[in-house]
Amino acid sequence: xxxxxxxxxxxxxxxxxxxxxxxxxxxxxxxxxxxxxxxxxxxxxxxxxxxxxxxxxxxxxxxxxxxxxxxxxxxxxxxxxxxxxxxxxxxxxxxxxxxxxxxxxxxxxxxxxxxxxxxxxxxxxxxxxxxxxxxxxxxxxxxxxxxxxxxxxxxxxxxxxxxxxxxxxxxxxxxxxxxxxxxxxxxxxxxxxxxxxxxxxxxxxxxxxxxxxxxxxxxxxxxxxxxxxxxxxxxxxxxxxxxxxxxxxxxxxxxxxxxxxxxxxxxxxxxxxxxxxxxxxxxxxxxxxxxxxxxxxxxxxxxxxxxxxxxxxxxxxxxxxxx
Numbered sequence: 001x002x003x004x005x006x007x008x009x010x011x012x013x014x015x016x017x018x019x020x021x022x023x024x025x026x027x028x029x030x031x032x033x034x035x036x037x038x039x040x041x042x043x044x045x046x047x048x049x050x051x052x053x054x055x056x057x058x059x060x061x062x063x064x065x066x067x068x069x070x071x072x073x074x075x076x077x078x079x080x081x082x083x084x085x086x087x088x089x090x091x092x093x094x095x096x097x098x099x100x101x102x103x104x105x106x107x108x109x110x111x112x113x114x115x116x117x118x119x120x121x122x123x124x125x126x127x128x129x130x131x132x133x134x135x136x137x138x139x140x141x142x143x144x145x146x147x148x149x150x151x152x153x154x155x156x157x158x159x160x161x162x163x164x165x166x167x168x169x170x171x172x173x174x175x176x177x178x179x180x181x182x183x184x185x186x187x188x189x190x191x192x193x194x195x196x197x198x199x200x201x202x203x204x205x206x207x208x209x210x211x212x213x214x215x216x217x218x219x220x221x222x223x224x225x226x227x228x229x230x231x232x233x234x235x236x237x238x239x240x241x242x243x244x245x246x247x248x249x250x251x252x253x254x255x256x257x258x259x260x261x262x263x264x265x266x267x268x269x270x271x272x273x274x275x276x277x278x279x280x281x282x283x284x285x286x287x288x289x290x291x292x293x294x295x296x297x298x299x300x301x302x303x304x305x306x307x308x309x310x311x312x313x314x315x316x317x318x319x320x321x322x323x
Contacts, residue, residue, distance in 0.1 A: 066162040075166040127242035130281030149178035157196035183217035
């Protein structure tokens with residue numbers, strides 16, 4: 001009876017061990033299917049090697065954001081979607097001059113070196129919301145991507161930290177890659193009393209300077225920026241006020257967006273006259289509302305002109321609906 005109990009106990013332990021082994025194998029299988037595995041060796045100093053993922057000589061051209069990858073415990077570049085098929089260069093002085101200045105900058109790399117200047121450029125664009133600053137940036141980015149360049153997008157103070165920690169590594173891997181650093185709404189990153197300001201200034205013309213880069217910043221509120229940003233050529237060498245689109249630009253935008261069939265039923269001259277003083281964002285809504293949504297031009301204009309008035313809710317001050 002005692003021997004039978006011992007044998008039975010041993011068989012039970014074997015079953016438990018077998019189940020644990022199956023569970024381990026299953027977990028390993030699931031992990032291998034959902035997590036990438038190293039496929040090659042990375043070389044470390046002193047003839048030490050580490051399992052690594054497939055390596056590439058350079059990242060594909062495009063727009064990227066810097067992130068912190070917790071699994072890899074490293075900063076990484078995350079490619080962002082960028083649509084270029086609808087971009088159109090409007091007949092704007094700002095657009096043409098900025099594109100010309102940047103092209104000239106890339107072409108004169110050796111001149112910078114000859115006179116012992118760091119090969120970098122800074123451009124600050126300011127103006128009312130919807131005037132086309134983002135569209136200009138898209139055109140600049142499109143041109144650089146066609147030249148096999150990289151665009152890094154810095155959105156906030158955390159991205160400034162990532163840039164400081166990561167850019168030296170980036171330049172060691174790709175020392176000559178054309179690079180644009182975007183600082184849209186720079187007033188939110190480096191406004192008055194913002195703790196990121198000094199770090200950003202250190203990037204622009206301090207010890208963290210790098211070669212082969214154009215910094216492009218935008219703001220709707222230049223008054224929030226300090227003189228050490230707006231009036232310091234070593235940080236932003238060119239400053240552009242992006243104005244509301246004039247008659248020529250509005251007409252070009254309308255003719256570009258509408259097809260031949262649309263234009264047969266549209267009085268372009270009247271549209272241009274009635275949209276005087278409006279931004280490109282307003283023009284976009286005119287096209288969407290009338291051509292895409294099928295509303296009348298008059299109804300659309302009444303709506304847009306009414307939006308100039310700030311919304312005002314009168315009532316008892318209580319929160320809720322139907323009161």
